[in-house]
Amino acid sequence: xxxxxxxxGLKDFLASVPTxxxxxxxxxxxxxxIQAQTIDPKKGTLTLAGQRARNKLxxxxxxxxxxxxxxxxxxxxxxxxxxxxKGLMRAAEKYDPAIGCRFSTYATWWIKQAITRSIQNxxxxxxxxxHIHTKLMQIKKxxxxxxxxxxxxxxxxxxxxxxxxxxxxxxxxxxxxxxxDSIDRLIGDxxxxxxxxxxxxxxxxTMQAVEEAEMVSFVRSMLENLPERYRxxxxxxxxxxxxxxxxxxxxxxxxxxxxxxxxxxxxxxxRLKAIAKFQEAA
Numbered sequence: 001x002x003x004x005x006x007x008x009g010l011k012d013f014l015a016s017v018p019t020x021x022x023x024x025x026x027x028x029x030x031x032x033x034i035q036a037q038t039i040d041p042k043k044g045t046l047t048l049a050g051q052r053a054r055n056k057l058x059x060x061x062x063x064x065x066x067x068x069x070x071x072x073x074x075x076x077x078x079x080x081x082x083x084x085x086k087g088l089m090r091a092a093e094k095y096d097p098a099i100g101c102r103f104s105t106y107a108t109w110w111i112k113q114a115i116t117r118s119i120q121n122x123x124x125x126x127x128x129x130x131h132i133h134t135k136l137m138q139i140k141k142x143x144x145x146x147x148x149x150x151x152x153x154x155x156x157x158x159x160x161x162x163x164x165x166x167x168x169x170x171x172x173x174x175x176x177x178x179x180x181d182s183i184d185r186l187i188g189d190x191x192x193x194x195x196x197x198x199x200x201x202x203x204x205x206t207m208q209a210v211e212e213a214e215m216v217s218f219v220r221s222m223l224e225n226l227p228e229r230y231r232x233x234x235x236x237x238x239x240x241x242x243x244x245x246x247x248x249x250x251x252x253x254x255x256x257x258x259x260x261x262x263x264x265x266x267x268x269x270x271r272l273k274a275i276a277k278f279q280e281a282a
């Protein structure tokens with residue numbers, strides 16, 4: 001493969017796409033046109049006006065595809081960008097601004113899904129961003145080491161102390177219920193974190209910040225699908241928007257027993273897992 005040619009071709013391609021970012025208002029307007037002009041949601045069939053709106057939304061976000069594609073290996077970058085753009089187009093067809101996040105945040109999962117599926121279809125192993133894979137392996141190794149040393153399963157605080165990693169990050173990884181090859185996917189809305197700052201395509205934006213923001217927003221978006229009591233238990237148990245609490249502490253807040261809280265947590269986690277699988281198949 002001629003790498004110089006590959007990058008020059010990509011550079012020439014990027015030179016032809018818009019450099020001015022869309023405002024949140026412009027994204028909402030385009031999304032509403034796409035929704036109103038959709039003939040067949042399953043097939044993504046649009047009227048001419050819908051196609052124009054979709055194409056504009058896509059063109060103004062192609063450079064975001066490149067940023068994500070650069071984190072993968074196994075194919076030429078331009079190939080990753082090409083399949084990533086297909087994911088971007090699908091995201092444009094399905095984006096609903098009512099979920100409360102910017103389009104680039106929403107599109108991230110669709111872009112990554114398109115890329116990883118392309119790698120799988122080519123018979124290669126999925127390559128996730130190195131820092132995410134490293135953290136997952138560290139957590140797995142730490143749990144194994146501590147289990148041997150303590151003669152029991154370690155809790156999240158012990159794992160966090162062993163790794164000098166925040167308990168919140170470890171728990172968010174656990175809550176996301178995603179396997180190693182997809183821990184950094186799916187999105188939602190984090191109203192307490194400026195996600196638009198994480199995903200703003202500026203020079204000081206880093207993919208690590210985006211990955212962390214996605215993990216948080218993914219969990220929050222899934223929690224919206226749970227009954228209020230289930231959501232309350234998960235948030236307080238895993239320290240989402242509050243400090244993590246023990247079963248009896250959550251029970252005291254709800255006026256129920258420790259065992260009742262445990263049962264709610266088990267049911268809530270089962271639902272979250274089902275939701276994650278459903279979104280993966282969408």
